[in-house]
Amino acid sequence: MMATRSARSPVVLSDGMGVDSTGMLIGLRDRGIIPDLILFANTVDEKQVTYDYVPIRQKWLADNGFPPLTIVQNMRPRSGDGSLSDACLRTKVLPALAYGRHQCSMVWKIVPQEKFVKTWAPAVEAWRDGLTVTKLIGYDAGPRDSARCAAALGKDSPGYTNRFPLVEWGWDRERCVEAIIAEGLPVPAKSACFHCPASTKAEILWLRDNEPEKYERALHMERNAADKLLRVKGLGRKFSWADI
Ligand code: SF4
Numbered sequence: 001m002m003a004t005r006s007a008r009s010p011v012v013l014s015d016g017m018g019v020d021s022t023g024m025l026i027g028l029r030d031r032g033i034i035p036d037l038i039l040f041a042n043t044v045d046e047k048q049v050t051y052d053y054v055p056i057r058q059k060w061l062a063d064n065g066f067p068p069l070t071i072v073q074n075m076r077p078r079s080g081d082g083s084l085s086d087a088c089l090r091t092k093v094l095p096a097l098a099y100g101r102h103q104c105s106m107v108w109k110i111v112p113q114e115k116f117v118k119t120w121a122p123a124v125e126a127w128r129d130g131l132t133v134t135k136l137i138g139y140d141a142g143p144r145d146s147a148r149c150a151a152a153l154g155k156d157s158p159g160y161t162n163r164f165p166l167v168e169w170g171w172d173r174e175r176c177v178e179a180i181i182a183e184g185l186p187v188p189a190k191s192a193c194f195h196c197p198a199s200t201k202a203e204i205l206w207l208r209d210n211e212p213e214k215y216e217r218a219l220h221m222e223r224n225a226a227d228k229l230l231r232v233k234g235l236g237r238k239f240s241w242a243d244i
Pocket of ligand 1: 043084095096097105191192193195197
């Protein structure tokens with residue numbers, strides 16, 4: 001079981017605005033653990049349904065005595081790219097995950113959060129005192145996330161100690177959904193870029209039917225990257241979204 005933080009070691013929660021993050025926040029509240037900083041990395045390419053959840057999150061945080069969400073964003077003044085999809089369209093490639101790499105989440109999610117924390121006084125003070133910042137990550141205790149958690153063990157960024165509360169509590173995604181419903185909150189949609197190569201076919205069809213402009217932009221990204229598909233067939237890696 002996770003211990004409450006010491007007075008000098010700040011706790012940062014990385015909020016993906018999805019089911020796991022929401023469950024993690026409820027579980028922390030129930031255990032009397034309040035993070036010092038809650039970060040949401042905005043790729044500007046989230047689905048609208050995720051952005052619509054932000055005010056719900058902010059209200060819940062305020063009602064429960066948590067700090068408000070701090071929204072960080074990858075600024076690209078040199079290239080002028082306002083989003084990951086802008087960057088992909090300009091360079092005529094797909095998001096890195098389509099090629100089996102993880103730079104897209106590194107550049108658009110992890111780095112903006114770490115950049116912010118570098119300037120955040122409690123972290124600066126902790127590092128000056130030789131402490132680490134505790135980062136709470138919402139991997140759940142289901143088989144897929146447990147594997148991701150196992151792969152991440154021992155790979156904390158310098159100055160950080162990563163913790164995976166849902167794994168420590170044995171909370172899988174279903175348990176998080178239960179907690180969210182019991183809390184009286186709407187169950188959030190899966191949070192990911194609208195063009196994420198990890199999207200299932202059902203999620204792609206959902207996007208087509210519910211957020212058609214973003215769906216069309218994803219198809220445009222796929223056509224635009226036609227010359228750089230390498231060994232992949234399209235945004236779905238083994239299939240083209242256009243073929244669904
Ligand atoms: S949600 Fe998907 S496309 Fe977006 S940064 Fe993460 S892996 Fe890349």
